[in-house]
Amino acid sequence: MKKSLKLTRCALLCAAAVVLSMLESALPVPIFFLPGCRLGLANLAVIVAIPIVGAGGAVSVCVVKSLFILVARGVMAGFMSFCGGAVSLAVMLLLFYIKQFGYVGVSIASAAAHNTAQLAAAALIMWDIRVFSFLWLYLLLSIAAGTVTGFVAGVCVPPLCKVLNTLDRGLGSGTNKS
Amino acid sequence: MNFLSVYAIGNASPIVQLLTVINETGDKMKAKTNLDKIPIFRKTDIIIIAAVIAIAAVSFLVAVKNTSSANMVVVRVNGEITAEYPYSENGEYEIKGENGIELTLVIADGVSVRSPNCPDKLCEKTGLITNTSQSIICLPGRISITLEGDSNEVDAVVG
Ligand SMILES: [Zn+2]
Numbered sequence: 001m002k003k004s005l006k007l008t009r010c011a012l013l014c015a016a017a018v019v020l021s022m023l024e025s026a027l028p029v030p031i032f033f034l035p036g037c038r039l040g041l042a043n044l045a046v047i048v049a050i051p052i053v054g055a056g057g058a059v060s061v062c063v064v065k066s067l068f069i070l071v072a073r074g075v076m077a078g079f080m081s082f083c084g085g086a087v088s089l090a091v092m093l094l095l096f097y098i099k100q101f102g103y104v105g106v107s108i109a110s111a112a113a114h115n116t117a118q119l120a121a122a123a124l125i126m127w128d129i130r131v132f133s134f135l136w137l138y139l140l141l142s143i144a145a146g147t148v149t150g151f152v153a154g155v156c157v158p159p160l161c162k163v164l165n166t167l168d169r170g171l172g173s174g175t176n177k178s
Numbered sequence: 179m180n181f182l183s184v185y186a187i188g189n190a191s192p193i194v195q196l197l198t199v200i201n202e203t204g205d206k207m208k209a210k211t212n213l214d215k216i217p218i219f220r221k222t223d224i225i226i227i228a229a230v231i232a233i234a235a236v237s238f239l240v241a242v243k244n245t246s247s248a249n250m251v252v253v254r255v256n257g258e259i260t261a262e263y264p265y266s267e268n269g270e271y272e273i274k275g276e277n278g279i280e281l282t283l284v285i286a287d288g289v290s291v292r293s294p295n296c297p298d299k300l301c302e303k304t305g306l307i308t309n310t311s312q313s314i315i316c317l318p319g320r321i322s323i324t325l326e327g328d329s330n331e332v333d334a335v336v337g
Contacts, residue, residue, distance in 0.1 A: 055204025074297070076317050096216070103216060105223030112230045126315060127257025128322050133311045136238035139230050154218030 005168070010049075010057045014064040017045035021065055021081075025073070043088060043114060044149040047107060051157050052164060055093055062089050076125055083121040088114035103157070107150030111142035241311050248310050248325035251289055256320050265289075265325060275319025289314065289323060 021042040042065055049058040062085040070078025088110040095106045115138035123131040253261040255275050263271060263285060270292075271283045281294035281301060288306035291314055301316035307325060314323040 054201065056201025057204070059200055059204075074318065099216070100220070100222050101226060102218050102220035102223050104219045105226040108223070108230060109226045112233075122315075122317070125317065126254075126320065126322050128254060128313075128324075130313055130322070130324060131315070132237065133241040133313075136234040136241060139234035139237070143227060143230055151218060154216075158215075 006053055009053050010060055013045050013049045013061045017042050017061050017065040018068045020045055041145055044152060047153045048157060051161055080118045080121040084114040084118040087117035103154035104147055104150035108143055108146030111146035112139055115142045250326045251285055252324050252326050254322045275321040277318060279319025
């Protein structure tokens, strides 16, 4: 029961991540942007996934998101998404575990890590460290994107957790009694 | 105990075992951290914002320092220089990249890319570049087009 519940929630969050990254790629790309690099708004699904389905579920959301980008936008975009996703998830988990920062702080740090890792992946693909001349821009953008995702996550997660916890308890007692 | 094992029924491969470990430590961690009690914003978040701004400022200064007056247009495919053209002479050149990608390099008061056959056309959308901190990149064709100054200073810094 618990397993299938978790699987369903993971699947929902994966769908949310895919929709967010589709939305993100539909946004107009400013001319100074490096191809393949994105703001990382899809991180919202991952940051929400950690409290709901735990770190393991968040890993699966990250992997599914990267696989979707791999299929939709090619091997290189998929590789960049995977690098960004892995590093930002690691930063997110670490900062959540330290418990010293709010959602906005965690979100900004993970967005900055996401963008830096994507630039590193692009630099690796191009074999050209010059790519990092865009780093300052991406870091400033990650503050904006991180504030938005952090705020949304901070508003949504506590009531969502509450609802899901009551639901879990209800389901648990229901099966026990009947 | 692992939801991911549903994907690989009865398959006890190392990957599934690894995912099980990640999943279980994740559950323990979730129970320990109590994420629904974390506030939206904490004063310590300012440290993170300040750190990101500081790194951004440093990388901006490094990028600006590497900017010098352009006089060469350098084309790289897979990181190797395949062509160099003088920036001061107007002209159009055919560039061949990886995966059958071809594009036209236009030098006329700046550098731009015209009619690429890559799927995303992002190199064309980059528009005109005019100084050495800028570059046009075609990721599908692994082509990078950069402006470089005459000094070797840039190469010394970026290797
Ligand atoms: Zn292109």
